[in-house]
Every structure is written in structure tokens, then in C-alpha cells.
Amino acid sequence: MHSHQLTEQQLLAAPMITREKDAGDLRDVVLMLHDFAFRSPAEILAGLGGSDAHAGHGSAGASPPRASGSGGINHGDMNHGARSSGMMPGMGMMPGMGAGMRIHANDVSYDAYLANDRTLDDPEVIRVDKGERVRLRVINGATATAFFVDTGSIEATCIAVDGSPCQPLKGRRFPLAQGQRIDLVLSLPGEGGTFPILAQVEADIRQTGIVLATSGATIAKIGDIAREAAPYATLALDEKLRALVPLPERKVDRTFRLMLGEEAGYRWTINGRVHGEHQPLDVRRGERIAIMFMNPTSMMHPMHLHGHHFQVAGSRAGQFAGPIRDTVIVPPHTPVMIVFDAEQPGRWFLHCHHLYHMATGMMTELSIS
Numbered sequence: 001m002h003s004h005q006l007t008e009q010q011l012l013a014a015p016m017i018t019r020e021k022d023a024g025d026l027r028d029v030v031l032m033l034h035d036f037a038f039r040s041p042a043e044i045l046a047g048l049g050g051s052d053a054h055a056g057h058g059s060a061g062a063s064p065p066r067a068s069g070s071g072g073i074n075h076g077d078m079n080h081g082a083r084s085s086g087m088m089p090g091m092g093m094m095p096g097m098g099a100g101m102r103i104h105a106n107d108v109s110y111d112a113y114l115a116n117d118r119t120l121d122d123p124e125v126i127r128v129d130k131g132e133r134v135r136l137r138v139i140n141g142a143t144a145t146a147f148f149v150d151t152g153s154i155e156a157t158c159i160a161v162d163g164s165p166c167q168p169l170k171g172r173r174f175p176l177a178q179g180q181r182i183d184l185v186l187s188l189p190g191e192g193g194t195f196p197i198l199a200q201v202e203a204d205i206r207q208t209g210i211v212l213a214t215s216g217a218t219i220a221k222i223g224d225i226a227r228e229a230a231p232y233a234t235l236a237l238d239e240k241l242r243a244l245v246p247l248p249e250r251k252v253d254r255t256f257r258l259m260l261g262e263e264a265g266y267r268w269t270i271n272g273r274v275h276g277e278h279q280p281l282d283v284r285r286g287e288r289i290a291i292m293f294m295n296p297t298s299m300m301h302p303m304h305l306h307g308h309h310f311q312v313a314g315s316r317a318g319q320f321a322g323p324i325r326d327t328v329i330v331p332p333h334t335p336v337m338i339v340f341d342a343e344q345p346g347r348w349f350l351h352c353h354h355l356y357h358m359a360t361g362m363m364t365e366l367s368i369s
């Protein structure tokens with residue numbers, strides 16, 4: 001549960017766990033990730049050159065842009081000047097623009113990355129028993145950072161994403177975008193020891209984490225810099241995951257194409273519009289809806305739908321009965337299709353879970369009548 005405004009960045013968020021009836025006697029270990037800055041959200045937003053689409057003119061959120069590079073903002077390999085010039089408003093960065101194809105992550109460089117509110121200088125140590133099985137419930141509560149969760153020497157089994165069960169999938173490293181959750185079952189070795197569970201920032205070397213330790217084990221210091229940079233978050237995990245209970249087969253009643261856009265002045269759009277100027281997606285209750293996200297921008301967008309779970313149903317890899325989720329990674333230059341049944345009447349936000357993209361416009365509405 002989290003604030004839906006820029007205050008989320010000031011840690012106004014907490015884990016809420018609903019234990020399944022059939023969860024069994026596995027021990028739950030909750031791991032909540034966060035990105036932390038001493039600067040205020042308004043300062044960060046101003047440093048990015050953006051203004052809060054919700055705040056209106058003349059408010060604190062619409063303070064004048066600062067010179068880029070101030071306040072620790074990391075622009076990576078992005079060049080705002082080049083990006084802003086020669087591009088018509090609403091045009092975004094189209095595939096095939098050549099030089100514009102470069103991608104980047106982490107447009108906000110944080111002062112700390114937190115795991116259960118702590119850094120690796122003094123990580124949370126969770127006592128576990130030799131040979132015990134634990135269910136790690138990982139939540140990415142960060143505002144502008146995707147992570148890779150790394151279970152190190154223990155092979156994990158992914159059993160659920162975003163609260164919905166999936167067919168078990170083994171692995172040691174899983175991408176987790178802002179707003180996403182993942183449930184990993186770990187079997188601790190019978191001989192015991194210490195088992196760091198790390199989360200490394202996407203396309204970066206910084207990391208955070210917690211430590212699982214059996215009694216008497218010596219806990220060595222873990223550095224917060226990894227040996228090599230993590231990759232970019234992609235849809236590769238979703239292309240492998242299969243829902244435990246997929247959506248029933250039926251024909252799609254309505255398909256929407258949503259073009260994610262990036263404009264000069266840190267303006268993030270959907271179909272060329274910021275929130276407030278958006279056109280709601282109008283559907284009728286009971287319809288099967290497909291949404292195709294197209295992302296010609298330079299960044300990944302974790303797209304989140306309120307009030308519903310959807311199935312990740314297609315990408316460049318073709319069509320598949322992927323995981324049931326409420327937040328999906330839409331990588332740059334990669335189309336992603338989601339499918340769901342419009343069940344709950346009302347108006348539901350559909351937005352990017354990168355807080356500063358959302359605040360500057362990347363949000364629309366699904367209207368179910």
C-alpha cells in the first residue's frame with residue numbers, strides 16, 4: 001500500500017500481505033525495496049526538468065527547471081539537449097530514428113537503496129532454521145528504480161507474481177520493476193550458513209539486500225557495490241512464466257493501442273497526451289479487453305492497471321498464456337500485449353509506475369460502464 005503522489009518517495013509505503021488459505025507452513029519473509037533520496041520529490045522533479053501534471057500552475061510542484069546535472073541527477077547516456085531539438089511535440093522518439101534509439105535507466109540517482117528500510121551497511125538479518133523452507137515475498141516499493149532480485153547460492157522457485165500464482169519456475173535472478181511483487185520459495189541447506197538475498201539496481205552496480213542466517217553462522221560484511229552492472233529489465237521472465245489459472249479462452253471484444261511517449265521538458269505521455277488531457281478507454285462491463293503497449297521511448301515503463309489483474313499475453317516472442325499481473329514491464333522498443341476481462345465498473349487509473357513519469361503525465365483511465 002502506498003501513497004499515489006510524490007510523497008511515496010518519502011517512504012509513505014508499507015507492505016500488506018494477504019496470506020493464502022493454502023500457503024502451508026512455509027515461513028514468510030517479507031522483503032520490501034525502496035529508493036531513498038535526501039532531496040525532496042519536488043527538487044528531484046525540478047532537476048529532471050519536469051513539472052507535476054497534477055499540481056497545476058504556480059504550485060510547489062511546478063517550480064522552474066534547474067540546470068541539468070544539479071542535485072545528483074544522473075542522466076546516464078541521455079542527452080536532453082539533443083533529445084529536445086528537432087522533435088515535434090507529440091512525436092516522441094520513433095523507432096528507426098537512428099541516433100534516438102539509445103536506451104537508458106535510472107534517470108534519478110538515489111542516495112540509498114533500501115531493503116526493509118536498511119542498507120547493506122547494517123542489513124536486516126533474519127534467523128532461519130537449517131533445512132527450513134521460506135517464502136520470500138518481495139515488493140518493489142521504489143519510486144523510480146527497477147531491481148534484479150538475486151538469491152545467490154540458493155536456487156529459488158517463483159510461485160507467484162503480483163499476488164497471482166504462476167506455474168513454478170526456478171531461477172536465481174529475477175527482474176522486479178516498480179510496483180511489482182514476486183514470491184520466491186527457498187529451501188535452506190541442511191548444513192545452514194548465511195544467505196544474502198540481494199537486489200541490484202537495473203543497469204547499475206549498486207545493490208541492497210537482507211541476510212538469512214541460521215543460528216551461530218558468521219555474518220560477513222556485504223558491499224553495496226556489485227562486481228558488474230545488472231542488465232536492463234526486460235520481459236524475458238514473463239515470456240517464460242505461465243499463469244497457474246490462465247484467463248478462459250474467448251475472443252477479444254475490444255483492442256486498444258497505447259503509444260507511450262516522451263517529449264521535451266520531461267513530459268511523459270500516453271497517445272501523445274498527459275493525464276488531464278487524456279481520453280479514457282471506454283469499455284463495457286464483461287468485455288474481454290486487449291491492450292497493446294508500444295514503447296518508442298528511451299526508457300522501460302512498468303505499466304500498472306488499477307482494479308484488475310491482467311494476463312501478459314504477447315510480445316515479440318509471439319502470443320503466450322503468461323503470468324497474471326497488475327504491473328507489466330514494457331521495455332523500450334518492445335511491444336507488449338495484455339488481456340483482461342473488464343469486471344469492476346468504475347474509473348480505473350492505468351499508469352506508469354515510475355513515479356516521475358506518472359507525475360508528469362503518463363497516466364490515463366479505463367472507464368467501465
Ligand SMILES: [Cu+2]
Binds near residue numbers: 300358362
Ligand atoms: Cu514510465
